[in-house]
Amino acid sequence: MTHVALPELPASRTWIDGSPEPSAVAEAGALHDPNTGRRLAAARASSLEQVERAVGAAHAAHEAGIWRELGAEGRAPVLERFADELDALAEDIARLDAVNSGVPISVTRLFGGSNGDTVRDVVARSRALGDSRRLEADHGDVRLHREPWGATALIMPWNAPSAMAVKKVAYALAAGATTVLKPSPASPWSTELVVEAAHRAGVPAGAVNLVYGGGDVGAVLVADPHIRAISMTGSTPTGRAIAAAAAPNLTRLRLELGSNNPAIVRADADVEATAAALVSGAMKLSGQWCEAPRRVIVHDALIDDLVDALVRELGRLRIGSSLDEETTLGPVAFEARQAELESQLAALEAAGAHAIRVGDERPEGWFFTPTVAVAEHVDLDVEIFGPLLTVQPADDDAEALRLANAGHVGLAGYVFGRDEDAARVLGRDIRAGEIKVNGTSVLDMAPGSAQSFFGASGIGGHGDADVLDFFSGVRVVGVDRPGLPL
Template sequence: MTYPALRTWIGGVAEDSPESDGSWLHDPNTGEPLAPSLSSSTAQVDRAVAAAQAAHDDRRWRGSTPERRAELLDALAEWVDVRAEEIARLDALNSGVPISVTRLFGGANGATLRDAGRRAVAVQDSRLLPAEQGEVRLHRVPWGPTALILPWNAPSAMAVKKTAFALAAGAVVVLKPSSFSPWSAQLLLEGAHAVGIPDGVVNLVQGSGGVGRRLVGDERIAAISMTGSTPTGRAIAATAAARFARLQLELGSNNAAIVRADADLPAAAKALADGVLKLSGQWCEAPRRVLVDRARRDELAALLADEFGRRVIGSSLDEATEVGPVAFAARRTELEEQRDRLVRQGAEVFRVDRTPDSGWFFAPSVAVLDGPGLADEVFGPMIQVGAYRDEDEAVRIANTGQVGLAGYVFGGDEAAAAALGTRLVAGEVKVNGTSVLDMSAQSAQSFFGASGLGGHGDDDVLDFFVGKQIVGVDRPGLPL
């Protein structure tokens, strides 16, 4: 198959990305180099921000109606729907996530674009407020040029989600995809241009950390939405603090699961295995640590090892694969180092030793070790199983370390399990399940603790890109 050229998009024009450090994009299934990894120049980054600033200043996008923006988002949705299979294959190569999953993401991208447009139409850009003295309006005003910093684990889904809601809100954007997964963003920019989204509204820069630092450090960037690692999030927050740029940061979390004494252990083991192995273990809300009654710890660990052993491990492009490789070589190396550290702490590790010889495969592993475990997030197909004496201890251990995104509770008494879930430091807690999708159409989730800033309920995401402004006739005769 052919791969999109890594172009830089500025003001509606695609340019060559001229910088290269000699690195390549690889097929994670084989390690084979596929295409050179190219970066935008610093001058291109500056010009991309300037193009976004000009589009914000002359109101070519925020000055249009929500209905018109939704119309163009619908057109972009049709464009990406036609290319859903191509997007799925590119995502599977960029991330190592099995194509059966990337097809789900690719097939949902159009719906995400349409939904964002509908939500913006529902809330409108301004509305009248009750006032007897004259007209008073609440306006939703985009902050200004917005940087969208994208992760590598769900390339098209995250590019589309952030872009869709920013555009629906009237914001202009500069996208910076991960240097490990740049292809979906390329296609999205082609689509935005093809359907007539005005030039300068959506811009794209390519590259790794240096390009990202240049982008978020630009004084003209008024807001930053980023999904990625905690160290990167901290660096962005420090850079943005001086100018008070608005931030939405979804970072790492060692998400805990508590298995209550009345839980169906085989069912819990299956759900936990499903959760930790989704996206080849590479999703931010996966269960990473399981706490279970001391008497049942070894039984649960054995059940999890059995579940891991039943999964089909193979190429991310294979229809039958359930667990693919991790996205790149350094990701596998870090997982191996984390597993070694757990062993040095005294963990007994069960792993599935039937991974392919080539590519970036990491053997799915169950580490049996009491206590909180590693301080850093484990981002791959590995889970820790530890014991607790009582539920108070389980909560204390679960809330130790870097937490805040998600939590899980398993139990026969669902009301009691949900009550226990309220004690976890997490924005979303699921009872007896580990699905990726929201539990309700009205779900909202804040990022607690060190897991980030903001949240990612759909209404929260739409609200992030705008500030609220009141304009109207003042009330006469007020005493102060």
């Protein structure tokens, strides 16, 4: 394996009311290089007292109204400076994310390089929407006002650390909300840079706070009654725990969770093109993409040819260090992720699956050999999250649809077939928020795209308008209509 120099690792500092301070818990586990398994640093965590102070600072800043009362136009220049700061950090962020997640640097550079534009897009959308609008009313002035709910918890995943931190905080700040960010304990470093950039850009003290830690920190954060909205991306079990903790406070929730996304391959599919698209989708982010195809459901007549084509496509991947420019598939992010994938594969094999591993076993690091598991039946309650793709047969479209809608689904789905109209009609009945025909790209299919999280895949949805709407409510203020009978 090619060994590439590691980036400089920033301190994981807790930020409260505009100022950084050491995170109080000095030994909260360890952070490793997923390419080698070597220990890099102790994981620091915020104390529960620091979490309470961070929430208090966000709540006080909301009550003071300094950020909220600037309005969309007043907030825009600060956010534009934030975007410029992120542009300057693009390479540093890319290298840190590659180490924290195992995602190849060729991909983390795309994320790091687009963070500034993400903020600019949010600013443009916020300006166009405005803070209020006059409603049509003949009798007098009636207006609809947008108001942030209050202090907001932003909880990030480990697979795309900076991209999720930037998107969540940009939308929250554009809506006028104050925030407390909590990155995954597995991927803390780039969030430190994002928060520091926000403060250099002039975001007021208290508007962006940052805490570190695992489930104990998260539990205190989401249960605090001063937190009025929670945006979280992560696993379904964690999402359920957050919903339960937030329920007594009736906290507003947006939870993007997991899904074993189905991909139906119809009898008329182009086998080679389908295999290329499936491998591209399943292996993105080292297989750690929440909308990746996980379960391939293929017409009986094509299964042997498709499996052969999938193996050929997997064989074209260049497996290596996430910091190597030539790598197309890196390691998974941490040891427990690797262990869970091995356990899931063992369970599939015990149930009769035939596993085809493509590539050499690696003696160091958190690598999982890309694998196709072929079985008559696939029954996994927990999301597959890594370079493991299952394939199962179906007699016809009706059986394929039944299988696609079974189990832990709801986020995304895919249909492959030469007859695109027929594929689209079939996709209309997959119970998921986004169904793509003959492709597995990460980006939206159209500028106005939006998707809800169906079933156990979450609460809320995607779409720029949806995300901006989440962070604020609406209030109508005006002169009452005279002479109403009731």
